[in-house]
Amino acid sequence: MDERRTVLAEIPDQLKLPVALAMFTGLRKGDVLSLTKGAIRDGKIWRRTNKTGQELSLPIHPDLAELLARYSQHDAITVAATTNGTPWTESGFNSSFIKALAKLKQEGKIGDGLTFHGLRHTVGKLLVEAGYDIDTVRRWLGQRTFAMAAYYTETADTSQRMREVVAKLDPLGSKSRT
Incomplete structure (x- = not known):
């Protein structure tokens, strides 16, 4: 729990929302990065998963709602976006995420083995x-x-x-x- 809190508090702002979406929903990275703003309505996240095609209707946790309000104010069609306000590519996200975790690990704030x-x-x-x-x-x-x-x-x-x-x-x- 401490590592989850640390990661959310310490990673760059553009990473907070995709990490929080995974942390609160368990969505796969591809589903998080491709989640459109239109998929969030009526207090829920509506999603057909990329891998299994399963329909999800996940109520939004109050802590996630706060992060959504704070970090989804950009022009991208997706919920999560880069600092330029464009949708993430998976490789771009991976690079930024891995660098952010490496920095936290080097600073002794997290241990080994954390992955998206x-x-x-x-x-x-x-x-x-x-x-x-x-x-x-x-x-x-x-x-x-x-x-x-x-x-x-x-x-x-x-x-x-x-x-x-x-x-x-x-x-x-x-x-x-x-």
Whole structure:
């Protein structure tokens, strides 16, 4: 969580919105960079994903709404844009993003292993940790299969849920006798 906050606070302004979109929605980089302003309406992000063709209707988190209001004031048709107000190319975004993360790493503000796609895994993990089932995660991330949703959530900390399980588990029926 600290690294996510640091990245959002420290990266250049033109990177904040695409990173925030991935951080709050789990959208793939191609979907984030091609997201048009018209796809945001009625408090939701409406998107057919590039990879799976799944239709998404994702409610906009209040923190993301604040960032959208602050950083989408430009002439590009896309939500995220370069400093020149033009849509990002994937290679241009990759170059800027990698340089920004390298600077933060060199300054000791983040550790190894942060990637843009890792935000997708983080969203899946956070959804499971918040108590949502794999079907909800699958639908939120626009996955076609449960297996892919499970893949994106395998590192979730489920220890609290396991404590709840053991509190209810009663193989000998002793809880019903007391």
